[in-house]
Structures are given as C-alpha cells and as structure tokens.
Amino acid sequence: MRLSVSLWPPPEIVEVLGALDRVPGVQWSVPAQWLVKVRPLGTVPERLVPALAEALADELDGAPAVRCALGPRVRSIGQWLGVPVAGLDELAEAVFAATAPIVPVTHPQPFRADVVIARGRVPAALAGQAVSGEWVADRIALVADRSTAGRPRFEELFRHELRLPD
Numbered sequence: 001m002r003l004s005v006s007l008w009p010p011p012e013i014v015e016v017l018g019a020l021d022r023v024p025g026v027q028w029s030v031p032a033q034w035l036v037k038v039r040p041l042g043t044v045p046e047r048l049v050p051a052l053a054e055a056l057a058d059e060l061d062g063a064p065a066v067r068c069a070l071g072p073r074v075r076s077i078g079q080w081l082g083v084p085v086a087g088l089d090e091l092a093e094a095v096f097a098a099t100a101p102i103v104p105v106t107h108p109q110p111f112r113a114d115v116v117i118a119r120g121r122v123p124a125a126l127a128g129q130a131v132s133g134e135w136v137a138d139r140i141a142l143v144a145d146r147s148t149a150g151r152p153r154f155e156e157l158f159r160h161e162l163r164l165p166d
Helices: 011-018 046-060 089-099
Strands: 002-007 036-043 066-070 075-077 080-086 114-119 133-137 139-145 154-161
Touching: 002 046, 011 066, 011 133, 036 089, 036 114, 046 089, 046 139, 046 154, 075 114
Parallel strands: none
Antiparallel strands: 002 036, 002 139, 066 080, 066 133, 075 080, 080 114, 139 154
C-alpha cells in the first residue's frame, strides 16, 4: 500500500486553496486530496505499519505543534503544480529519523512539503500565482492512499497529537 506521514490543512486553508484560479484542461486535485506529506514512504508492506506507528509515537512523544505557512507562490513540481508549505523542517527531521530505519529514503533530498493542486501535464506557466495562509498543525498521521482513478480515498492508520503551547 502507498503510505505517507502527512497532515491535513484545516478548513480555512482548504478555502484558500479552493479559491486559486483554475483553467480548463488541467487535472485539478480535489480537497480530499489536499494533504501535506511530511514524508512520502511509497509502497510499503502492510506488515510494517505497526513498526512505523510505534517509531513515530516514540520519536514524536511530546513534540510541539507547528506553525505552517502556505506560499508565497504556486510552483511547478515536475508535471505537478503545488503550493509550498513552510514551517515543517524540524518535524520532518524527526519523522525521517523515526521512519528511515524501517523504510529507507529513496526520493530526492531535502524533501519539500507541498499541497499538490494539479497533476498530469500541467503547463509550467500556471506556476507563480500568489497564495498565503497560516495554521497550527496539532496532529500528524500515517496515511494509506487507497485512491483509485477519479476516487480519492485516504485512511489514517495512526494519528499522533502534537503538543499545543501552554
């Protein structure tokens, strides 16, 4: 199954993303797909899920909530279009440290977090639209992507609450 360690933007950020300009002929993602992957894990055997959940729980015990910021501009990510999400560096380091012994890192580093808003052959000219928004992420999850063509479906296999400031 395809797994990632991800967080979900709150409704006010989903609204910001939904207000971005759309042009016809592009495969735009839908709000159900707008998660922020802190660490994509790729295809992982189901038998590793308990070890991943335990490693994340141990590593993130007491970890603080993080302030996330969208933008400043939509960017091209290969053939995709994404909105950068800043503020996740320390959390991502902890997630990578916890999960790399179980699922080795195979994608380019350093990893950059984005909300993917379009897939497929996206014209590079669509990049550059200004976007901004902030939120505090107070939970992170191990997410299984069980989507099929035209039917996004994500399942949280493990959720960890991040500590809010006193």
